[in-house]
Amino acid sequence: xxxxxxxxxxxxxxxxxxxxxxxxxxxxxxxxxxxxxxxxxxxxxxxxxxxxxxxxxxxxxxxxxxxxxxxxxxxxxxxxxxxxxxxxxxxxxxxxxxxxxxxxxxxxxxxxxxx
Amino acid sequence: xxxxxxxxxxxxxxxxxxxxxxxxxxxxxxxxxxxxxxxxxxxxxxxxxxxxxxxxxxxxxxxxxxxxxxxxxxxxxxxxxxxxxxxxxxxxxxxxxxxxxxxxxxxxxxxxx
Numbered sequence: 001x002x003x004x005x006x007x008x009x010x011x012x013x014x015x016x017x018x019x020x021x022x023x024x025x026x027x028x029x030x031x032x033x034x035x036x037x038x039x040x041x042x043x044x045x046x047x048x049x050x051x052x053x054x055x056x057x058x059x060x061x062x063x064x065x066x067x068x069x070x071x072x073x074x075x076x077x078x079x080x081x082x083x084x085x086x087x088x089x090x091x092x093x094x095x096x097x098x099x100x101x102x103x104x105x106x107x108x109x110x111x112x113x114x115x
Numbered sequence: 116x117x118x119x120x121x122x123x124x125x126x127x128x129x130x131x132x133x134x135x136x137x138x139x140x141x142x143x144x145x146x147x148x149x150x151x152x153x154x155x156x157x158x159x160x161x162x163x164x165x166x167x168x169x170x171x172x173x174x175x176x177x178x179x180x181x182x183x184x185x186x187x188x189x190x191x192x193x194x195x196x197x198x199x200x201x202x203x204x205x206x207x208x209x210x211x212x213x214x215x216x217x218x219x220x221x222x223x224x225x226x227x228x
Contacts (some may be wrong), residue, residue, distance in 0.1 A: 031214075033216075035218075041220070042202075042218050042219065042220040042221060043152075043158060043202060043204075043218040043221075044218070045215055045216060045217055045218070048213060048214065048215060050213065055209075055211065055213035056209050056211075056213045056214070056215045058215070091157055091158070103148060103160040103163060104160075104216065105160070106157035106158050106159070107157060108156065108157050109156075109157050
C-alpha cells in the first residue's frame with residue numbers, strides 16, 4: 001500500500017540552527033501539506049502546496065518557514081533559525097484531489113527537538 | 116476564523132457503544148473528517164461527511180448536520196485497541212478554491228475491560 005514517508009524520524013537541533021524536514025508524498029498525489037503537533041496539543045495546519053506553489057498557509061507559517069518541491073518526489077519544510085517553541089511533531093500529508101471525500105494521508109512524522 | 120469543539124476525554128467499556136461529539140464554526144465549509152490517532156503516531160483517516168446524514172463504515176459511523184454545525188462519531192462493539200484520540204477535522208475552502216483542514220483538539224478515548 002502506498003504511503004507518505006518522512007525523514008528523519010527524529011531530529012535534534014540547536015536553537016538558531018536551520019533544519020530541513022523531508023517528505024516523499026504518495027506518487028500520484030497532487031496536493032501536499034505540512035502540519036505540526038506540539039506534544040499534548042492539537043494537530044495544527046501549517047501550509048498546503050499545489051502546482052509548485054503555496055495554496056494556503058496559516059498564521060503559524062511565517063517567514064521562518066518555507067516549503068519546496070525540489071524534484072518530482074520530495075516535498076520539504078525548512079525552518080530557519082529554530083526556536084525552542086518549534087519543538088513538535090511535524091506531519092507531512094498528501095491527497096490525490098482537493099474535493100469530495102479525498103482524505104489526506106499522513107506520514108509518520110518527524111519529531112523535532114530544539115535544544 | 117474557525118472553531119472546533121470536542122470533549123477532551125471519554126471512557127467507555129469494551130463491547131459498548133460510544134458517541135464522540137464535535138461542534139464547529141467555519142466559513143467555506145467543505146466537509147468534515149474524523150481521524151484516529153494513537154499516541155506517538157500519525158492520524159489515520161476514519162470517515163468523511165459533506166452532506167447531512169449518517170455514513171456507516173463497519174463499526175464506525177459518522178453523522179453530520181451542517182445547519183447545526185455538529186457531527187458525531189459512533190463507535191460500536193468497542194475493542195481495547197480503539198483506545199486512542201479521535202480528531203474532528205473541518206475542511207474549508209479559501210477564495211481561491213484551495214482547501215485547509217483544521218483539526219479539533221481531539222477526544223482521548225479510553226476503553227476499559
